[in-house]
Amino acid sequence: xxxxxxxFGCVGQSFAKLLREQSAALYREHAITPRIVGVADSRxxxxxxxxxxxxxxxxxxxxxSSVADHPDYGVRATDHGRLIRESDADLLxxxxxxxxxxxAGAIDNIKAALSSGMHVVTVNKAPLAVAMPAxxxxxxxxxxxxxxxxxxxxxxxxxxxxxxxxxxxxxxxIRGILNGTTNYILSKMHETGADxxxxxxxxxELGYAESDPSADIDGIDAATxxxxxxxxxxxxxxxxxxxxxxxxxxxxxSRIEDAAKQGMVLKLIGEVGEELRVxxxxxxxxxxxxxxxxxxxxxxxxRSSGDITLxxxxxxxxxxxxxxxxxxxDIWQTVGE
Amino acid sequence: xxxxxxxFGCVGQSFAKLLREQSAALYREHAITPRIVGVADSRxxxxxxxxxxxxxxxxxxxxxSSVADHPDYGVRATDHGRLIRESDADLLxxxxxxxxxxxAGAIDNIKAALSSGMHVVTVNKAPLAVAMPAxxxxxxxxxxxxxxxxxxxxxxxxxxxxxxxxxxxxxxxIRGILNGTTNYILSKMHETGADxxxxxxxxxELGYAESDPSADIDGIDAATxxxxxxxxxxxxxxxxxxxxxxxxxxxxxSRIEDAAKQGMVLKLIGEVGEELRVxxxxxxxxxxxxxxxxxxxxxxxxRSSGDITLxxxxxxxxxxxxxxxxxxxDIWQTVGE
Numbered sequence: 001x002x003x004x005x006x007x008f009g010c011v012g013q014s015f016a017k018l019l020r021e022q023s024a025a026l027y028r029e030h031a032i033t034p035r036i037v038g039v040a041d042s043r044x045x046x047x048x049x050x051x052x053x054x055x056x057x058x059x060x061x062x063x064x065s066s067v068a069d070h071p072d073y074g075v076r077a078t079d080h081g082r083l084i085r086e087s088d089a090d091l092l093x094x095x096x097x098x099x100x101x102x103x104a105g106a107i108d109n110i111k112a113a114l115s116s117g118m119h120v121v122t123v124n125k126a127p128l129a130v131a132m133p134a135x136x137x138x139x140x141x142x143x144x145x146x147x148x149x150x151x152x153x154x155x156x157x158x159x160x161x162x163x164x165x166x167x168x169x170x171x172x173x174i175r176g177i178l179n180g181t182t183n184y185i186l187s188k189m190h191e192t193g194a195d196x197x198x199x200x201x202x203x204x205e206l207g208y209a210e211s212d213p214s215a216d217i218d219g220i221d222a223a224t225x226x227x228x229x230x231x232x233x234x235x236x237x238x239x240x241x242x243x244x245x246x247x248x249x250x251x252x253x254s255r256i257e258d259a260a261k262q263g264m265v266l267k268l269i270g271e272v273g274e275e276l277r278v279x280x281x282x283x284x285x286x287x288x289x290x291x292x293x294x295x296x297x298x299x300x301x302x303r304s305s306g307d308i309t310l311x312x313x314x315x316x317x318x319x320x321x322x323x324x325x326x327x328x329x330d331i332w333q334t335v336g337e
Numbered sequence: 338x339x340x341x342x343x344x345f346g347c348v349g350q351s352f353a354k355l356l357r358e359q360s361a362a363l364y365r366e367h368a369i370t371p372r373i374v375g376v377a378d379s380r381x382x383x384x385x386x387x388x389x390x391x392x393x394x395x396x397x398x399x400x401x402s403s404v405a406d407h408p409d410y411g412v413r414a415t416d417h418g419r420l421i422r423e424s425d426a427d428l429l430x431x432x433x434x435x436x437x438x439x440x441a442g443a444i445d446n447i448k449a450a451l452s453s454g455m456h457v458v459t460v461n462k463a464p465l466a467v468a469m470p471a472x473x474x475x476x477x478x479x480x481x482x483x484x485x486x487x488x489x490x491x492x493x494x495x496x497x498x499x500x501x502x503x504x505x506x507x508x509x510x511i512r513g514i515l516n517g518t519t520n521y522i523l524s525k526m527h528e529t530g531a532d533x534x535x536x537x538x539x540x541x542e543l544g545y546a547e548s549d550p551s552a553d554i555d556g557i558d559a560a561t562x563x564x565x566x567x568x569x570x571x572x573x574x575x576x577x578x579x580x581x582x583x584x585x586x587x588x589x590x591s592r593i594e595d596a597a598k599q600g601m602v603l604k605l606i607g608e609v610g611e612e613l614r615v616x617x618x619x620x621x622x623x624x625x626x627x628x629x630x631x632x633x634x635x636x637x638x639x640r641s642s643g644d645i646t647l648x649x650x651x652x653x654x655x656x657x658x659x660x661x662x663x664x665x666x667d668i669w670q671t672v673g674e
Contacts, residue, residue, distance in 0.1 A: 018505075018641075022505075154642070155506065155639070155641060155642030155643075155645075156502075156642065156645050157498065157501045157502055157645075160498075160501050161494065161497075161498055161501075161647065164494045164497050164498075164501075164663070165493075165494055167662075167663045167666050167667070168355075168359075168659045168660070168661075168662035168663035168665075168666055169492065169659045169662075169663075286623070286627075286629070288628075288648050290623075291625075292623070302492070302659075304355075304492060304655045304656060304658075304659045305491070305492030305493065305649065305650060305653075305655075305656040305659055306492075306649065306650050306656070307649065307650075308492075308493050308494075308647065308648070308649040309647070309648040309649065310498065310645065310646070310647050310648075311625050311645070311646040311647075311648070312642065312643065312644065312645040312646065313642060313643050313644075316642075318641045318642075319641060319642040319643070321641075322505045322506045322639075322641045322642055323505070324505075325504075325505035325506075326501070326504045326505040326506075328505075329504050329505055330504070
C-alpha cells in the first residue's frame, strides 16, 4: 500500500512512526507492506516512489525544517493537489490542521485524490464540515473509500460504534460530549467555582486549549462532529450551516451554581436527531454523559436496545494516528488485495 | 437466507418477530429475504422448506403449546442435531437457555450445523464457556462463520467495540461489569443499606434475578463472558476452568459500608489480562465502571488510546434479538451473496 501524507504535524508524524513500529505486525497479521511515497507540509514536499524513511522525515521536522529540505527527495512545490495527482499512491492521508475558516485547500486535496482513484483517510474535519455530502458522492462515484474515524472521538471508535449499533436496530437520537476542551473548562468551573476566563487561561497554559480557542469554546468543533455523525449514522446530507450552535464563551458562574443546586452538571452537548444542535444543557450528575476532565462521550439512543454510551479520550496525536491506521486496515480488509 | 432456530423462548420469539417486522427494510437495504425453515423447542420442532410464518409459531407458544403442535409442519422429533443436519438452512440460530450445568446439547447443535456447512449465531453462552476454542476451530475448518455478539452485553455491541478498538492499537487489559443482576443487587445495597438476602428477594420478585440466581450471584455468568472476551479479543484459547471466580453470594453489609466510607463502590468485576478473573472489586465513585441499576459496562485499556468504555443494557429479549440480527447481517455482508 503506497501512502501520501498531507500535513506533517503531530498527527502526521505519529502516524508515520506508528507505521514503522507496526511494520512487522502489519505484514504478519494483514499481509500489508505500507510505503510512504510522499509527504507534504506547508512549505513543500518529499516524494519518492521507492518509499521514504519516516525517521528521516521526523528528524527534519524536529530540526525545524520542512520535509521539502529532504536532501534526496525534497521538492519546493506547494501545489498539493498537483503533487497528489502526479503520485502513484493508493491512499491519501489528509492530516493537516482543521482550519474551519479556510477549508478549501483540504477539500482540493481530497477531491484530487478521490478523482485519481485513491482512497482517502482524513482526520481534518474542516473539509467534511462544509462539503461532506459532495465528498461522499465523489468517493462513491470513483468507487474508492473515504474514511474519517479520527475526526470524532480521536482514538475512541465512536463513529464505528454508532454505525454498528444501527445495524439491526434504529437510531432515534445521538447526544454527545464531542469536545474535550470545553468539557475540561466546564468540569473545572463546577469543581473549583472559578470564573470562565480564569479556567480558560489555565487550560491554554496547560495545553488543554489552543492559544486561539474560538473553534472550541464557540462550539464550532463540536458542530463539525455533529455534521459528520448526521451524515454517517443518520444518512442526513447535512453541512455546518444546518447546525444551530451555541458555545460556552463567557459562561456565567451563576449558571454552573444553579445547575449544581439541582444535582445537575452543565455540559456542552452535541445533538443529532430531527434537529442538529450544539448547546449547553443540564445533565444529571452521575449520568453516562457526566464524564470528567477532557474526556469525550457519545450516547446513541436505539429503538430496541435503549441507550448505548461510549466514553474515551477524544484527541491526542498518537490516539488520532491509531484511528488513521484503523481506517487504513479497514479499507484494506474491505476493498484491498 | 434460510434460518433454523433452536430454542423458542423470549429471545427466539423476539428474533422471529423482528425478522418479520424488518423484512421490507432487510430486502431494501441488504437484499436479504430471510426465511425461517425450522424452529425447535424442547418438545419437538416445526420444519418447512417453504418457510414458516413467525406469527403462527408465536401464537402456538402463547397458547402454551410447542412448535411441534404446528398443524401442518409439526414434528415430534427432539433430536435437534439430526433435524439440523437434515435441514437445508444456511444459518443456525442457537437461542436455547444457557444451561451452564448441561452445555452438551447446545454444543452438539452447533457442531452439527458447522459440520454441515451452516453459519451459526449463538446467544447461548454455555457451549462457548466450555468449548469455545474447539468450536472456533471447527468453524474455521468448515469455512463458515460462528458469531455470538449477543452473549456479551445483549444488544450493546461490546465484543465488536473491543475488537474494533484493538485494530491498530494493542489491548492491554479489559475490565467490565458483565452481569446486570449482580450490579442491580450491589447498587441497591449501596443505595438503601439493605441486606444481601432482602435485596436478592426483591430482585427475584421484580424479575431482575431468576428464581435460581446461582449463575449470576456466584459469578459464573460473568465468568463465561470473561472466557468469550479472552478468546475473541486477546486470542487466548481459554475455557471456564481458566477463570478464578468469586461471586457476591451473601455479601456482607459491612463491606459495602467500608467501600462507601472510602468514596468507593463495590462492583462485581470481570477481568481479562494476564489472568482471567471475576471478583468483587472497589471502584471509585464516578468512575466509568460505576454504572447504576442493571446496566453493563466494558472498559478496554489500549496501549496508545487509553481507556475506552462502553455502557448499555446487558440483556433483554428484544435487545438480544437485535444482536442476532446484527450478526446475521454481518455474516451476510462478509461471506454472503
